[in-house]
């Protein structure tokens with residue numbers, strides 16, 4: 001039996017584009033995901049976030065679900081195109097939606113943990129050059145400043161960016177996320193501007209003495225293992241670790257980009273002059289906590305054909321419905337490595353969860369034993385890591401609801417609540433009931 005202190009924060013998480021729908025309501029204009037998902041072949045089944053979970057209209061019902069779980073906190077993100085539907089044009093109606101949501105959560109004793117950017121850049125900003133353009137930092141700061149001014153009193157913690165690796169590399173290099181570009185130079189520039197906008201937003205927040213809430217960033221991290229002990233596989237694993245993890249960890253915690261990765265990237269990037277004097281100081285501005293989204297480990301092998309010399313290797317681990325290795329032990333190793341090499345900030349696991357092909361039974365139950373088991377193993381790992389002194393202060397289960405899973409559309413269900421998308425009815429899965437028990441007992 002493992003226990004959690006009274007202070008430990010249990011929560012659940014979502015993001016704006018994945019659940020809200022109502023894409024034309026309240027003065028919102030399109031985001032890059034509205035445009036991307038409309039392009040044929042980009043998203044499974046041609047799915048879009050146009051309706052999603054219709055959370056924009058059903059948020060009160062969703063707050064009731066959150067309450068029934070007994071969690072301490074709820075993590076959600078703000079849709080930038082609701083707040084600035086056009087360049088320089090603030091939309092109070094958009095802000096009001098989030099103010100009401102946060103207020104109602106507070107009234108229910110649930111702490112709002114708010115992400116500013118979970119990938120839905122307004123289309124107008126993309127058309128002006130998007131994250132490739134250095135001015136994106138200024139556009140983001142205008143938006144962040146407004147959110148701080150209007151919401152700080154009802155928000156308990158702030159996250160600047162969710163998973164900049166996905167926004168930059170999946171969006172601008174691998175082409176599988178909006179806006180679907182495949183240009184490494186652009187992607188690396190984008191990563192720099194995302195990180196810079198993070199650092200500058202933290203500086204802006206910290207320079208205003210009236211703001212005192214914790215602020216930080218969330219990275220998706222994956223512990224990387226070579227498929228064999230060969231020098232080539234070791235090199236490939238090191239490169240992949242650089243690609244996903246170190247390219248973001250190093251600037252945030254050490255104030256510099258990893259030299260080996262700059263070398264590797266230099267075959268496609270002619271100049272790193274977009275890194276200007278003072279940028280690295282801003283990017284490494286000190287935060288109050290560090291957010292980690294953890295899903296799986298990565299097994300990597302050498303590939304001479306791949307431009308960055310790595311590719312995923314076949315693994316014999318049990319897998320989730322995404323084909324991702326279930327790897328709570330490697331999660332433990334990841335946290336220990338972070339503590340050793342990078343940071344002593346309080347850690348929040350801002351996302352962890354699993355997709356499985358769920359079946360809704362006639363009596364409204366969903367017996368999602370795979371998800372329940374995945375969740376229990378990771379929660380147990382956290383309790384054990386805390387016994388080692390790893391100082392993990394919170395855990396957010398992804399996700400409150402089945403939702404629009406990006407390029408996988410509605411094919412992949414990550415929710416602990418089943419959503420019947422034809423009726424918008426919600427059903428608590430067995431994993432949700434089990435989570436409520438754990439949260440209540442603060443024991444596993």
Ligand code: FCB
Pocket residue numbers: 015018162163166220293351398405406414
């Ligand atoms: C993370 C994203 C989140 C969700 C989960 C499954 O990378 O932050 O929006 O899609 O994966």
